[in-house]
Amino acid sequence: MTRRLIAPLVSATTCRRGAFLLLGGVLLLPYGLVGAGLAGLARDGGTPLAVTVVLSAAAAVIGLAPPFLHGARVLEVAAARWLLGVELPDPPGRPAPEARLRGALWFAVHLGVGAVVAFALFVAVPTAAALIMTRTGWTAAWWALLGVALLLATGYGVAGLGALAALMAPVLLGPSADERVAAIRAQARRLAERNRLARDLHDSVGHALTVTVVQAAAAGELLDRDPAFARRALTAIEETARAAMEDLDQVLGLLRPSPEPPGPEPPGPELHGAELPDPQLPGAEVHGAEVHGAEVHGAEPQAPVAGRPDLGDLGRLAAVAGARLVTDGPIGEVPAELSRQAYRVVQESLTNALRHAAPAPVSLRVTAGGPGLVVEVRNPLPGRGLAGMRERVALLGGELVAGPDGDQWRVRAEWHW
Incomplete structure (x- = not known):
């Protein structure tokens, strides 16, 4: 019990x-000198x-200005962190008027x-000390007490005022409601961007590795x-793996937390070289928008495709996956972001088929028009990776349906714009 009573008096926190409270007295000293x-x-x-x-008015203006300045709030926040032990976020560059008023109130109270x-x-x-040490006689004990x-x-007064200051600091120095909403939105944008990068990493690098395995098997045969x-x-395996490693390093660098303040959502990074190599397949006949009879063995490997692919690159994708591609409608008129997301959905579907259902045949149909876009992939075995595809399709307001259709497994994605 005694230890608990004495603890506030000898605590490092107190x-x-x-020291934080005394700092307020030091800051008040110039005001006192000028007033005197x-x-x-x-x-x-x-x-x-x-x-x-005139001098009094000038002094009043100069004295009242610092509490409303952004720099004063930044210094008060830093002091509260280090001396009061309060967790406070960095104040925004342009605080709202309400936040400036709260900061000025904290400054005055401090x-x-x-x-x-x-x-x-x-x-x-x-x-x-004088009462304890200088009194003599029979009353000395009372004076000492x-x-x-x-x-x-x-x-105890200093400890109590310090605890009260630590309790009030988040209220007066913390973010306003608008600042909290802005921070939550910025965090949501960062999380959405990181999730998008993770999906792109899974689709591009995962696809490159799958194709590398298939090409290695073909080379061995x-x-x-x-x-x-x-x-x-x-050679194509080496180039594909090297490009995939570069993409992996780039995306992981973007996924690391950034110390910079949140701003507008940045554009998506360009993923170069981790896409499907562009083989010229013997026995594959290309007629307009159709690719027939693609075989993995005998594929002519080439360097990876650069840039962020879209629906215009489906011919290469279908060729190396051994899929039959049929397109209908003006796929070149599909909005750019939707075209890229649809390409990723097709890429993941064909990768799953190549990984889990090869050498079973895969058919791919892309229909544009309406305005709308429908992507349909069919293969004999049930698909995997549907959660990631559903998230990517829903990102642009689309709908994904996956399930058995007769003796085949069908994945159908549909968007409207």
Whole structure:
């Protein structure tokens, strides 16, 4: 019990909070000196009244300006963090008027309480010491007891005022309602951007690795019969893996937290080289918007496709995946962002088919018009990775339907704009 009573008096937290309160008294000192000087001018009578009034008005303007300045709030927040032990966010660059008023109120309270604490430490403590040490006679014990009580009252008063300051700091120095909403929205934008980057990383790099495995298998099978093809396949594997590593490093760098203040949502990064290599497939006939008879074995590997792909790159994608592609309508008129997202949905569907259902046939149909866009992928085995595809489709207000359709598994995505 005694330890709990003494703890506030010897706590390091109380010492830090007392230093914070004393800082307010130090800041009040220039105000006191200026006020005393102006009062002396007024009492002296030798200074014209108009001059005294002008000086007083100028001093009032100069003295009232700092509490409303953004820099003063930043310094108060930093002091509250270090000395009061309060977790406060960095104030925004342009605080709202309501936040400036709260900051000015905190500044004034800090100075006022600091003056009280300074008085207590520099007046009450010496007085208590004098009561304890200088009194003699039979009343000395009572005077000493009074001095000890004065010291205890001063210590507990400083501890209580420090605790109250720590309690009020988030109220007066914390973000306003509008600032909290803005921070939540900025955090939501950052999370959405990180989720988008994670999806792109999964689709692009995962697809590149899947194709690398398929090409490696083809190179191993044709190594004795067609060494030249095997060498080209190995070169394409090297280039694809190198590009995938560069994409991985780029996306991970973007996913790291940034110390910069939140701003407008940045545009999505360009993912280069982690897409499907562009093979020229022997036996694959290309007629307008159709790709027929693509076989993985015998594919002519080339360097990865640069840039962010869209529906215009579906021919290459379908060719290397061995899928039959049929397009209908002006897919070139599909909005750019929707075209890229639809390409990613097709890419993930074909990657899943290539990974889990190969060498089963896969059919792909893309229909544009209305205005609307429908993407449909069919293969004999149930699909995977549907959660990521649903999220990507819903991002632009689309709808994804996946399930058995007769003896096949169908994935159908539809958007309208």
